[in-house]
Amino acid sequence: MKQIIQANKDRYIQELQDFLRIPSISAMGEHQDDVRAAAEWLANALEGIGMENVEIVETKRHPIVYADWLHAEGQPTVLVYGHYDVQPADPVELWDTPAFEPVIRNHKLYARGATDDKGQLFLHIKALETLMEQYGKLPVNVKFCVEGEEEIASPNLPPFIEEHKEKLAADAVLISDTSFIEEGQPAICTSLRGALAMELSVETANSDLHSGVYGGGVPNAVHSLVKLLDSFHDDQGKIAVEGFYEGVPEPTEALKEEVASIPFRKEKTKKDLALEEYFGEEGFTFQERTGIRPTLEINGVTGGFQGEGIKTIVPSKASAKISCRLVGEQNPQKIFEDINRHIEAYKPVGARLSLQQSVTANPVTLDSSNTMIQKAADAYEKVYGVRPLYPKEGGSIPIVEVFSRVLQSPVVLMGFGLPSENLHAPNEHFHLDNYLNGMETVGEYLLSLNKES
């Protein structure tokens, strides 16, 4: 593997740069054609390395790219998932070089999507190309299922998976869309929190009112909203919504030790972020609070006059964005109903309430002792000389739970990013060492899955 990757690395990097030049921003209507162009580019790349049955599958918005190579009779099948869409580049003025003009500085490739997820996706294609060149075939059966809507919460992929579960059936789902703990320390994420996003709106009158004339005598929409928002937590940082913690497992000592084993530079982070203090649910560490405990965060709030100076009004409308991270057996739909009951119970006098639900994702836990994950760990060790850790991620990749549940396959989150690579932020980049070593790791992994190996 290594020699072929070394011999071809310039071309492998140039091809990724071509992929990164396509501004496939799924959230922005004006980039609709670019998203499609990225799907077509990807389909061509898959065909180019010998993948078969390459399809661009239409959805209500951005297409899914499917491909397979199923000639490894009697061997396991691996389904590779990734996404070819990217986040918007805003704020563009904070980029040192334009987001869609990839450049290499200090052996890092700078561009929107470099690490999330075009670079991490494309290294799989180049790994297969390398295997093909070395062996004339692949050691296992491989399927690709790549979406263009990950950054807009994958609205069309779950039904596609449900409808095509036989076509997508695999012995493992392989995903590179996560990060190392830090440089030199690989990680296979084995837990992702679920998610529930909502918007809570309050209305108290049909227009803002003069505070001199009505102030003190009519309900104030901002007062009503802050009362509700403040009721979601108690003073110990616990979520005060009845029923919220149902299905949240009490962490075992073993799990606590596993969580504590993941390095975390507490004082440095505190200083870097200018935090006065850490704060969260009483009785848990920072790593537990952010990795294996559920949360309810207000992501934003808006209401009444917000300009310069003063406007003495009683606001009639106010709203807040709220999102929960869920763990264990928590179900987003049930939590939504719990929160709905909570706001009705705490409804301030004269407030008309509305709670709109948007993203939902079930939490998922993966068993690190599964063979498919242990072989991935072996591959990392072979290439990097270090065994990966198994962190519990606080974030959510909703589709992981869907693959796990619908296909009944182990999901292997074999990430090659670094936490410092500015994903979703200006100056996103990807370390080229990890791009090339990632190819080798994926290649070694697939080779190790071959039953005759």
Next chain:
Amino acid sequence: MKQIIQANKDRYIQELQDFLRIPSISAMGEHQDDVRAAAEWLANALEGIGMENVEIVETKRHPIVYADWLHAEGQPTVLVYGHYDVQPADPVELWDTPAFEPVIRNHKLYARGATDDKGQLFLHIKALETLMEQYGKLPVNVKFCVEGEEEIASPNLPPFIEEHKEKLAADAVLISDTSFIEEGQPAICTSLRGALAMELSVETANSDLHSGVYGGGVPNAVHSLVKLLDSFHDDQGKIAVEGFYEGVPEPTEALKEEVASIPFRKEKTKKDLALEEYFGEEGFTFQERTGIRPTLEINGVTGGFQGEGIKTIVPSKASAKISCRLVGEQNPQKIFEDINRHIEAYKPVGARLSLQQSVTANPVTLDSSNTMIQKAADAYEKVYGVRPLYPKEGGSIPIVEVFSRVLQSPVVLMGFGLPSENLHAPNEHFHLDNYLNGMETVGEYLLSLNKES
């Protein structure tokens, strides 16, 4: 009076239209020259009717216009206050005709400033002109002190009054910048609440953080802010800031009766404003809550992500605009300190707080039995056939308390507006009947103050 006003009314209305054409918006830097043009126009108008010592007095921002006529030896002196600046016209698209192109529809004059306060100010000048024409002189001594900064909270007038209290000395301060109870029912306001405006800002980190990575483990600026904002009131609508109610008088039965005597269409207002319920301090009526009780209102709140869709962040900054209405002996500076102590006592973990003070005004109560007010009531009765009521206004005109305290003179709030005239809103207008009857009322009032009358 009446005949001369009738004979000249077309010209009196045309001149007011000229005044209204000047977009003297004090809050907007680009209208600086227009504000000055309005001051000059006003100075000319005062000179034109025979006022003397007309001065345009420079301040740090917009000038004060002074003028006097002091030839009524042995007679009382009346100081007329008003303002020649106006509110911005936003939202301009909601005006039926342009804000600075005055038009008459249904005997109402539509323009920004028509009722607040150019129309109500200019009727004094036309009243004096009428008296001059009828008698060749004025029945009392008259001074004018007109500012161009009322709509930006009069930053430069209080020091001017302090420095020139002999020059401005008067037996009564006459102000027309308030409203009737409703058409046909005049009012002399005898109480104005004080005011204190503030901005409360919370910061918890140097940037917004990813809620998947940090959520649940670091302070959230919006959580911190809503906790503080929610702590300002208890569930009975009382303000929970220690010391806040010091100096607030317990209303006497007589005062309660006086307040209750002011008509208020409770059910109609509820329907018009689409209120579900009235709400306020327990134990008080709507009229008491909005007229003679102090308040603390959140005028606006902002923090974190407020766009379309979802952004799963832990916000690092949030802020709120807050304003209080004060009564009795409440002192804005002391209340500010009380609130500062309150937020320090309730300071959420990890929150950096800042409380900035802006507008302050002391509350003021005027004695309705004062001769200067009773003679004004007689003048209303003579012209309108109805005695005025004496409402307690919930709003604040900060300068009233300054005139009252510094000049030690009774202030007579002889308003000619109607509550329905859209002040500070699109389609502001002024009833021409009240413009012309207002001149006659002012004329009759000044005649009644002459000791030989």
